[in-house]
Amino acid sequence: MTRAPDLPALFDRADGLYRDYKLGAVRAWKARTGGLAIGYMPIYIPCELLHAQGVLPVGLMGARDDLEIIKGDAYYQSYICHIPRSTIELGLNGNIDCLDGLIFPAICDVIRNLSGIWQTLFPDKLVRYLDVPQNFSPDIGGRFYRHELETLCAEMAGRGARPYDPEALSASIALYNRLRRLVRDLYALRQEAPWKVPTSELYIMLRATLVLPVEEAIDLLEEYHACVEAADDRQPLDQARVLLTGSFCEQPPIGLIRTLERSGCYIVDDDFVQVHRWIKSDIPVEGDPLNNLVQAFLSDAIASSTRYIDQGVKGAELLDRVRISGAEGVLFCAPSFCDPALLDQPMMVRAVETTKTPWTAFKYSENTGQFQVIREQAGTFADSIKLWSEA
Numbered sequence: 001m002t003r004a005p006d007l008p009a010l011f012d013r014a015d016g017l018y019r020d021y022k023l024g025a026v027r028a029w030k031a032r033t034g035g036l037a038i039g040y041m042p043i044y045i046p047c048e049l050l051h052a053q054g055v056l057p058v059g060l061m062g063a064r065d066d067l068e069i070i071k072g073d074a075y076y077q078s079y080i081c082h083i084p085r086s087t088i089e090l091g092l093n094g095n096i097d098c099l100d101g102l103i104f105p106a107i108c109d110v111i112r113n114l115s116g117i118w119q120t121l122f123p124d125k126l127v128r129y130l131d132v133p134q135n136f137s138p139d140i141g142g143r144f145y146r147h148e149l150e151t152l153c154a155e156m157a158g159r160g161a162r163p164y165d166p167e168a169l170s171a172s173i174a175l176y177n178r179l180r181r182l183v184r185d186l187y188a189l190r191q192e193a194p195w196k197v198p199t200s201e202l203y204i205m206l207r208a209t210l211v212l213p214v215e216e217a218i219d220l221l222e223e224y225h226a227c228v229e230a231a232d233d234r235q236p237l238d239q240a241r242v243l244l245t246g247s248f249c250e251q252p253p254i255g256l257i258r259t260l261e262r263s264g265c266y267i268v269d270d271d272f273v274q275v276h277r278w279i280k281s282d283i284p285v286e287g288d289p290l291n292n293l294v295q296a297f298l299s300d301a302i303a304s305s306t307r308y309i310d311q312g313v314k315g316a317e318l319l320d321r322v323r324i325s326g327a328e329g330v331l332f333c334a335p336s337f338c339d340p341a342l343l344d345q346p347m348m349v350r351a352v353e354t355t356k357t358p359w360t361a362f363k364y365s366e367n368t369g370q371f372q373v374i375r376e377q378a379g380t381f382a383d384s385i386k387l388w389s390e391a
């Protein structure tokens with residue numbers, strides 16, 4: 001008989017991985033395997049490519065509220081978001097020196113500038129600005145993106161990674177498909193029974209996967225899924241179902257997520273840790289795997305504020321998510337000074353208002369320490385949904 005996984009122990013392990021900004025798990029993996037570890041900034045990179053060349057992809061999402069920022073503040077003006085400062089602080093403190101390189105996906109000017117600063121500060125490391133296409137035609141954006149990925153493969157091989165091998169990439173895509181499926185299943189379970197899958201817990205699990213090899217990330221999430229399915233001591237409360245949007249890059253402190261839950265909200269959909277959900281369905285494993293990765297990016301990625309919407313309508317996918325998740329309200333919850341999130345917000349609000357869905361908005365920083373005001377705002381919002389909403 002297999003022993004039922006122990007949820008508290010599983011959570012403690014995940015929480016330890018989430019809090020360890022010195023990347024102990026990555027250091028241990030390197031000591032064990034001798035492989036390269038390459039970090040990446042939000043939101044998405046094709047981790048399959050790194051895995052196929054024997055490289056450990058390591059997701060960085062700032063330093064939370066645990067790290068005092070001293071040096072990082074010297075590099076950015078006060079009206080810039082927080083994540084680049086904490087990333088620089090981590091770099092200059094030697095906290096992430098186990099990384100052999102860092103990939104900066106093109107999501108905004110801040111990340112672009114950070115890649116330049118990184119090149120200057122750490123000239124011996126691989127620094128790659130991954131310029132993703134904003135044209136989604138296979139002949140133009142597709143060709144361009146494929147070239148970007150091929151260059152990345154060659155650069156990793158030049159640093160000692162295994163050379164690109166299509167068979168290995170197909171196998172890696174299959175593994176990441178499994179991981180994506182698991183995350184989708186957990187999101188679906190949370191929509192169905194949010195009391196079983198508290199977002200503050202699921203979030204920690206997802207953050208933990210960012211520093212684990214995909215095989216271990218799969219094991220972790222499978223165990224977590226089994227635990228929460230079996231958790232019959234978790235009973236529903238009379239909370240408002242809300243969709244939280246805008247937090248795709250710099251992440252809110254965990255205390256803020258818990259505050260929202262304690263103020264009477266069930267978060268039934270969110271934008272956290274999107275790397276495992278960026279591609280919405282399985283990527284084919286037959287045929288040219290590099291082309292499959294490119295095609296998935298072009299035609300099966302989520303609608304993000306960091307992505308040009310060509311034929312579509314801003315806010316349309318948000319409305320779909322509200323409908324599918326059964327959300328009764330929308331929380332626009334974005335990092336202070338986040339251009340992509342905040343420039344899109346008026347268009348998203350307009351879309352939400354067409355369906356008369358209640359919404360409210362607030363901003364945070366990854367090191368926000370006081371939640372009382374947000375608790376009152378979210379609590380009032382949840383109460384008003386429960387009392388008066390027709391949604």
Ligand code: SF4
Nearest residue numbers: 081108249250338339
């Ligand atoms: S939080 Fe927003 S502005 Fe800051 S780096 Fe991320 S996407 Fe760019």
